[in-house]
Amino acid sequence: MAERRLPFTVRQATVVMAATLASFATALLIEYLAHPSTSIVILAVALSVSMGRIGQRAEHRSPRALALAAVVLPFVAVGANEIGTRIFKQPDLGDTLFVLAMSATIWVRRFGPTARQVATFATFPLVAMLIVPAPVVPGSGSAGDGRWWSALVALVAFGYVTAARLIAERAGFLEPAASQQASAAATNTQRRNARRIAASTKMALQMGIALGAAFAVGRGLFGVHWTWVVLTAFIVCSGNRGRGDVLDKAVTRLVGAAAGTLAATTLTGAFPPRDPWSVVVIFAVLGVGLWLRSVNYAFWAAGMTAALALLYGYYGERGVGLLGTRLEAIVVGAALAVAASWFLLPVRTTDILRRDLARSLAALDAYLSAQAIPREAATQEEIAKSQQRFTHSVGTLDHAATLLRKIPAPLRSRTDHLPAITALEECAAQLPSVTAALTQLPRDDHWPDHLAHLQAAIGELRQANAQRLPPNPQAWNRLTEALTSLPRTLTTRPAAPPPATDRLWLATQKILGYANRVHAKTYELVSELSRDQTTQAYLIQDSDGHQAHLTWTRDTTPVALTAPAAPPTIAAGHTPSGYPYTITQLPDLVGPGTAEVTR
Numbered sequence: 001m002a003e004r005r006l007p008f009t010v011r012q013a014t015v016v017m018a019a020t021l022a023s024f025a026t027a028l029l030i031e032y033l034a035h036p037s038t039s040i041v042i043l044a045v046a047l048s049v050s051m052g053r054i055g056q057r058a059e060h061r062s063p064r065a066l067a068l069a070a071v072v073l074p075f076v077a078v079g080a081n082e083i084g085t086r087i088f089k090q091p092d093l094g095d096t097l098f099v100l101a102m103s104a105t106i107w108v109r110r111f112g113p114t115a116r117q118v119a120t121f122a123t124f125p126l127v128a129m130l131i132v133p134a135p136v137v138p139g140s141g142s143a144g145d146g147r148w149w150s151a152l153v154a155l156v157a158f159g160y161v162t163a164a165r166l167i168a169e170r171a172g173f174l175e176p177a178a179s180q181q182a183s184a185a186a187t188n189t190q191r192r193n194a195r196r197i198a199a200s201t202k203m204a205l206q207m208g209i210a211l212g213a214a215f216a217v218g219r220g221l222f223g224v225h226w227t228w229v230v231l232t233a234f235i236v237c238s239g240n241r242g243r244g245d246v247l248d249k250a251v252t253r254l255v256g257a258a259a260g261t262l263a264a265t266t267l268t269g270a271f272p273p274r275d276p277w278s279v280v281v282i283f284a285v286l287g288v289g290l291w292l293r294s295v296n297y298a299f300w301a302a303g304m305t306a307a308l309a310l311l312y313g314y315y316g317e318r319g320v321g322l323l324g325t326r327l328e329a330i331v332v333g334a335a336l337a338v339a340a341s342w343f344l345l346p347v348r349t350t351d352i353l354r355r356d357l358a359r360s361l362a363a364l365d366a367y368l369s370a371q372a373i374p375r376e377a378a379t380q381e382e383i384a385k386s387q388q389r390f391t392h393s394v395g396t397l398d399h400a401a402t403l404l405r406k407i408p409a410p411l412r413s414r415t416d417h418l419p420a421i422t423a424l425e426e427c428a429a430q431l432p433s434v435t436a437a438l439t440q441l442p443r444d445d446h447w448p449d450h451l452a453h454l455q456a457a458i459g460e461l462r463q464a465n466a467q468r469l470p471p472n473p474q475a476w477n478r479l480t481e482a483l484t485s486l487p488r489t490l491t492t493r494p495a496a497p498p499p500a501t502d503r504l505w506l507a508t509q510k511i512l513g514y515a516n517r518v519h520a521k522t523y524e525l526v527s528e529l530s531r532d533q534t535t536q537a538y539l540i541q542d543s544d545g546h547q548a549h550l551t552w553t554r555d556t557t558p559v560a561l562t563a564p565a566a567p568p569t570i571a572a573g574h575t576p577s578g579y580p581y582t583i584t585q586l587p588d589l590v591g592p593g594t595a596e597v598t599r
Helices: 008-034 039-054 063-089 091-111 113-131 143-170 180-187 199-221 223-237 243-268 276-292 297-314 321-343 349-372 380-395 398-405 418-440 447-466 473-484 503-527
Strands: 535-541 547-553 571-574 580-583 596-598
Touching (some): 039 143, 091 113, 113 143, 243 349, 243 398, 418 473
Antiparallel strands (some): 535 596, 571 580
């Protein structure tokens, strides 16, 4: 009987919550021994949840990434504590420093994988600072003492999250992370156009404007509750994958926040301030939110909002009146984030989608190239890596597919990329079985020819995608069928190699196409001479193929070139320009016939 295991999302949430509870207990011990403010406990929980959720990604769990995090987190925690102190003592300066720091963590991502990892780790203490109600300052000490406690708590949270993950993987409770090379290869398949503004620069400017406006509007309209506006603006703007993604996050954030606020307002009344059971409820809500986040982001938004509302209720901030205030602040923060993302250097969702499609097709082409290498030179490890890169690339399309499925089909019919995403997902699902079947087949000399045919089809899809042409569902479906039937195809007779994809030849074909269209239009215009001309000649042909030239004038008086006198009319009609003509005689005098005008 097969072993029954908990769903992966439940196991993942369990590991994160175990690390969070350990950080919480350690922070309570530090508070008891050193007497810093209770903010240190909230900071430990916020950092553990954030690092546990984001740290699950493979690129953040390599030994190099872990060492980098151990160095970056304490320094950024000290800086975040200083910014938090300035926000409460010198609001204008503190707000400005926070906006610059958050924008910088986005802008530096353009400098490569290491910079992206540093920026990711630096974001955790800055976001946690928004959740913590006050800077970490000891009750009998100075702000200088508090900053070092922040650094210690950051290291404690990081240590528990890392240890919990490694223990879970070693015990088989969680699967080991995929190789970091897959994501790195998938991220660097395209070169950025130096003439265009980098996406990281656009998103940094959008985040800066959104946060600056959120600080100004939040302090002006909501007083001490300004953090709700700023936190919402950050959540909606972060990880911007296009205008559609921002709008979707804004809507789900509003729905989840409304549900979480309503639930928390109901639960808060059941516990008095400083009741330990409210802490238990907070952790339970966070665990459920982590578990259901993969189902829909609205569950995580509801869990976070409810946990924060319960936290503020624990410190005595409660009341039904705060329900409306919190929702208004969330609406304002989401609106500011959407406005900044849509109207300030917007990132089009289709551009992000085309980039991800190009990366997936390039990864599939690389997989076929690895299969085409002779078996003595091609190692199974290289084939497995190329397969893993393709699977990772297709995985980046999941979010876009979710967004597209939320749009009614008639509204996305012209630029519907969903068939392309579905085809690539099917290819990724079938690829392990295809690889296993190819491993069992004897590698013949005709393999490169067969694989070249499939690579040529991939090249056509990549070219159409680069030219921003509407996706062709039939072509994408043919790709899936060709990849699925590849093992059977390789056992048939050798296929003729496909024509080489020559850029010069493709450009020549395009120019010839333009020339043909110009020639056809010119012929049409010449045949339709202007009405201002006095005469025009047409070639007349009867049903037996006999021809005659017809000349007409402006007064529509017919002139037959070969008519001797005024014989009876044998055919009549109108020219393509609309003028009437009359044929009185054909050249060989064969009698009446059916005449037509040839243009």
